[in-house]
Structures are given as structure tokens and as C-alpha cells.
Amino acid sequence: MSFKVKDHYYKKAKAQKYFARSIYKLEEIDKKHQVLKKQDRVLDLGYYPGSWMQYTSEKIGPDGVVVGIDIQEENQKLSYLKNAKFYQKDIFSIKSLDDLEMSTPFDVVLSDMAPSTTGIKSVDQARSVELIESTLLLLPVLLKKEGNYVFKIFDGPDVQGLISNLRKNFKKIFQFKPKSTRSISKEFFVIAKGYKNESV
Numbered sequence: 001m002s003f004k005v006k007d008h009y010y011k012k013a014k015a016q017k018y019f020a021r022s023i024y025k026l027e028e029i030d031k032k033h034q035v036l037k038k039q040d041r042v043l044d045l046g047y048y049p050g051s052w053m054q055y056t057s058e059k060i061g062p063d064g065v066v067v068g069i070d071i072q073e074e075n076q077k078l079s080y081l082k083n084a085k086f087y088q089k090d091i092f093s094i095k096s097l098d099d100l101e102m103s104t105p106f107d108v109v110l111s112d113m114a115p116s117t118t119g120i121k122s123v124d125q126a127r128s129v130e131l132i133e134s135t136l137l138l139l140p141v142l143l144k145k146e147g148n149y150v151f152k153i154f155d156g157p158d159v160q161g162l163i164s165n166l167r168k169n170f171k172k173i174f175q176f177k178p179k180s181t182r183s184i185s186k187e188f189f190v191i192a193k194g195y196k197n198e199s200v
């Protein structure tokens with residue numbers, strides 16, 4: 001179902017030249033939990049159309065780098081972001097940092113990925129969990145020790161179990177529903193800080 005309500009955040013994003021209203025979710029998360037800082041090297045999973053890339057690029061400054069991957073074709077309108085790189089890739093195809101032409105893990109991984117929705121709640125929710133589980137398997141390769149991981153997930157029966165498992169791997173875990181998330185939405189964000197990367 002296509003769902004593009006022209007609400008306050010949609011209009012604000014358009015006026016501020018951001019490519020999506022999602023910008024305000026990341027902004028709220030970052031203001032509350034300080035996930036991004038100057039010079040960070042950041043991976044943005046499911047970046048398209050790119051408002052998180054726009055926000056992150058500015059926040060990390062010219063000495064940082066933000067790498068965006070998405071299954072969608074590259075958004076050429078983001079070429080003005082000089083500290084950004086883009087890959088048209090499926091998260092399920094990423095196996096190593098070589099796939100992203102990087103040699104060291106990232107300071108921060110962000111995921112606003114959402115599966116293409118079927119409208120069947122249980123199926124959409126299971127797909128959202130599957131996407132996140134695939135990223136968790138890759139974290140030892142992608143995220144450096146002490147790094148932060150912020151991801152979106154659709155709430156459902158298996159989600160609290162997944163989050164409790166994460167507590168072993170991060171110093172702090174927060175769950176957050178930004179004000180800019182539509183009230184009918186089942187999505188929320190997990191902010192995992194201080195990765196205890198045991199593989200290094």
C-alpha cells in the first residue's frame with residue numbers, strides 16, 4: 001500500500017531540502033543518544049532516498065566518511081555530498097569490508113531498512129526481523145569495538161528476545177520511538193552503544 005501522508009514532517013523535510021521525513025527520526029535519536037560525532041566513519045544500511053546520508057554527512061564533517069548501501073539504484077541527487085560513497089547492493093550479499101572497499105570497521109552502523117511490505121502484519125514483521133538478524137551476523141566484521149549500532153525494527157513477538165541477546169554484545173541498549181514516527185506505525189528504534197567486539 002502506498003502511504004505518503006503530507007504531514008508536518010513531510011512538509012518540513014521538503015522545505016529543508018531533505019529527501020525524506022525520516023531525517024527527523026535520526027535527528028531525534030542523535031540528539032537524545034549522541035550516536036554520531038565529527039570524523040566518524042559510518043555505514044548507512046538501506047540509505048535510499050538519502051535523508052540520513054544528508055544528516056550524517058553534515059554531522060561527521062569533511063574528515064568523516066559515510067557509506068550508503070541500498071537495493072535501489074543510486075540517488076544521483078546525493079552526489080553533492082563529498083564525504084559519501086554509495087553502493088547498490090543487497091545487505092544479504094555483503095560478506096566483508098572488501099565488498100564496501102573499506103579496510104577497517106565502522107565507528108557507527110545505521111539501519112533504517114524496511115522490507116517491501118505485503119500488508120500482512122506477521123509477514124512484514126518477520127521480514128523486518130530477518131533483515132536485522134542478517135546485519136547482526138555481520139557486526140563483528142562491520143562495527144569496531146566501542147562502536148554504535150542504531151536500527152529500526154517492526155515490533156512483534158520475537159523482538160524483545162533479539163534485543164535481550166544484544167545486551168551481551170553492547171554496553172548500553174535503548175529503545176526509542178521518535179515523535180516523528182507515525183503513531184499507527186509498529187516500528188521503533190534500537191540504539192546499541194559500546195560494541196564489545198570479541199573478534200578483535
Ligand SMILES: C[S@@+](CC[C@H](N)C(=O)[O-])C[C@H]1O[C@@H](n2cnc3c(N)ncnc32)[C@H](O)[C@@H]1O
Nearest residue numbers: 020046048049050051052071090091112113114
Ligand atoms: C525507509 S527507507 C530508508 C530511508 C532513508 N533512511 C532516508 O533517510 O532516506 C528503507 C530502505 O531500505 C531498503 N532495503 C530494504 N531491504 C534491503 C536490503 N535487503 N538491502 C539493502 N537495502 C534494503 C529499501 O530499498 C529502502 O530504500
